[in-house]
Amino acid sequence: MANARQRLDRFISASSQIPRGDVRKLVAARRIKVDGDVACDTGLLVDYFSHIVLDGKTLQKNQRRYFLLHKPAGVVSATTDKTHPTVIDLLRTSGVSDCALNDLHIAGRLDRSSTGLLLLTNDGEWSKRMTAPDKNISKVYQVTVEKPMNNEYIKAFRDGMFFPYEGITTKPAQLEIIDAYSARVTLMEGKYHQIKRMFGRFRNPVLKLHRVRIGNIELDSTLKSGLFRELTQNEVRLTNSC
Secondary structure (H helix, E strand, C coil), X not given: CCCCCEEHHHHHHHHHCCCHHHHHHHHHCCCEEECCEECCCCCCEECCCXXXXXXXXXXXXXXXXXXXXXXXXXXXXXXXXXXXXXXXXXXXXXXXXXXXXXXXXXXXXXXXXXXXXXXXXXXXXXXXXXXXXXHCCCEEEEEEECCCCCHHHHHXXXXXXXXXXXXXXXXXXXXXXXXXXEEEEEECCCCXXXXXXHHHCCCCCEEEEEEEEECCEECCCCCCCXXXXXXXXXXXXXXXXX
């Protein structure tokens, strides 16, 4: 999963048991290629997605992968769980190979009862951009609550709420009331159970929480619950510009 960089000589030594001091000789003999080019420097920085070849043998060729899943209720946003089915289980039963699943992680979780858009990737830098608080990536949810809402809710969400357990005040959030019991909420962050806790200030339980958008990526209306697809190149590109 990690995109951490390391020196080429360190990678070659770790992956082939060749002493680091000998890697310089391999470079001088033009026996190593990185991303199709002959390596000229043992200090070249490589990462998880660098295509590295020694004497015609591929040592590493990891592909970036990005999945969009329509998460159903009852499924855990985790890679493994001893009690409940996970989102990885959904991908596996739909035919994604174990090799492709091994290094996936979730970019922005949903709790077990919540549904909707979930993103999975093996690109750590991309997921950091999607979830880092300072990036201000918007997340949009459809919410159904137990009791009627009024305009006081709109102001409270806009002003932010103090969470004493963490000692923080939430960023301004947009609440659009659709009818007395349903609303559209836009957050620029994702604190623990944030939406449920914000409605909890009004003692108004959330009955349904469904995420429809993260940044520039929207949940396909044609994608049925439990199904997934790969992100398009355009979706990845748009997200990189967020």
